[in-house]
Amino acid sequence: MKIEFLYEDDDLVVVNKPSGLLVIPDRFNDELPSLNKLLEAKLNQKIWVAHRLDRDTSGVICFAKNEQTHKYLSTLFMERDVNKFYAGLVTGIVIPDQGRIESPIAEHPAMNGKMIVAKKGKMAVTDYKVSEQWPLYALMQFQIHTGRTHQIRVHMQSIGHPIVCDELYGDGKPFYVSLIKRRYNQAKNEEHEKPLLSRLALHAYRIEFEKADGTLVSVDAPLPKDIAATVNQLNKWTKQV
Numbered sequence: 339m340k341i342e343f344l345y346e347d348d349d350l351v352v353v354n355k356p357s358g359l360l361v362i363p364d365r366f367n368d369e370l371p372s373l374n375k376l377l378e379a380k381l382n383q384k385i386w387v388a389h390r391l392d393r394d395t396s397g398v399i400c401f402a403k404n405e406q407t408h409k410y411l412s413t414l415f416m417e418r419d420v421n422k423f424y425a426g427l428v429t430g431i432v433i434p435d436q437g438r439i440e441s442p443i444a445e446h447p448a449m450n451g452k453m454i455v456a457k458k459g460k461m462a463v464t465d466y467k468v469s470e471q472w473p474l475y476a477l478m479q480f481q482i483h484t485g486r487t488h489q490i491r492v493h494m495q496s497i498g499h500p501i502v503c504d505e506l507y508g509d510g511k512p513f514y515v516s517l518i519k520r521r522y523n524q525a526k527n528e529e530h531e532k533p534l535l536s537r538l539a540l541h542a543y544r545i546e547f548e549k550a551d552g553t554l555v556s557v558d559a560p561l562p563k564d565i566a567a568t569v570n571q572l573n574k575w576t577k578q579v
Contacts, residue, residue, distance in 0.1 A: 341376060345557045349407040349549065350400055351385065353377065354559040357396040357537045362387055377401060389415050392488065397424070397542030398559045410550050415485060421546035424480040424490060425469070425561060427539035427568065428499040429508065431579060432476045435468040439493040443486040452506055453488045455496045462486040464493045470569065472576040474518070475502065477569055490540060502539040502568075512536040513568055519575045535568045 342354040353373070355361070360372040377385055385401040386408035402408035414420050444459030446452040463483040470477040476499070480490050491507045494500055500508030512533030516522035522531075546556045561569070 339371065339376065341373070341380065342559075344398065344559060345555065349404060350388075350402050350411070350555075351377065351381070352398060352400045352545065352555070352557045355391055355396055355399045355542075357394050357562070360393050361390045361399065373399070374401065388412060389420075389485065391542055392491075392538070392540075394538035395424075395540045395542060396559075396562050398545045398557055399542065400545060400557075407550075411547075414547055418483055419547060421544070422482050422485075422542065423544040424482070425541050425543050425565070426478050426480065426490065426494075427502040427513075427535075427565065428476050428478055428494050429474065429502060430476070430499045431471060431473065432466075432468050432478070432497075432499055435471065437466060439464045439466065439497065441493060441496055443489060443492050453486070453492045455492060460484075460486060462489050462493065464490055466494075470573070471579045472518075472572050473579060474576070475572060477572075491538075503535055504538055504540075513539075515571055515575070518572060534571060535564050537564070539565055539568070541565060 339356055339359060344354055345352040355373055360370055362374050363372045364370050374385060374387055385403060388400050388402050388408060388411035391399050402411050440463050441455045442457060442459035443453050443462045444456040446454050465481040467479045468476050469479050482489055491501050491504055495507040502513055504510060513535040514531050514533055516531055541562060544558045548554055
């Protein structure tokens with residue numbers, strides 16, 4: 339699996355994580371590939387995990403190259419001194435088109451690996467803004483101020499706009515061009531229409547923080563091809579609201 343390097347110095351490395359790749363090995367199945375092990379093999383050195391992304395979320399993620407930097411970055415994330423920005427496709431017309439969600443998140447009492455909004459949970463804060471709005475979908479920008487598990491996915495579900503292709507918090511259905519193109523003609527050599535997007539439509543596109551010496555690190559990862567292609571098709575076949 340190809341890993342795109344976005345930034346690297348003596349202390350840390352920032353890469354663009356592909357969707358579907360674990361950040362660290364699965365404790366139940368350590369045979370699955372993980373980003374940290376792939377990077378250690380690529381760099382031929384030990385690295386430390388500073389934060390995480392969901393397996394199906396793509397985008398910017400940072401690793402420390404030494405224990406001192408790992409300790410520093412861990413403190414930054416703990417004290418919320420890191421700016422984390424995401425882009426995502428959600429279902430429906432989002433009203434209002436920008437706002438803040440402040441809802442505590444806790445583990446689901448019956449479903450392992452799933453989270454819910456619950457009064458007894460840990461407080462989670464997500465800012466959101468609509469970038470582009472169509473009748474059935476919206477392209478969103480998010481900034482999270484806390485780092486709860488599945489935070490954006492849970493918060494968007496809680497206001498009725500789950501992330502597209504989210505199997506855990508939405509209907510999980512792939513996105514097909516035929517959903518928005520009225521007279522869709524399937525290619526003659528195709529038995530079934532291929533989905534344009536079949537994975538969680540969530541992407542970490544920017545991370546910003548200051549290193550211990552005051553150097554500003556600001557790294558961007560453009561929208562991946564599958565999400566960008568979906569946006570292009572929405573603009574082509576659907577009028578914006």
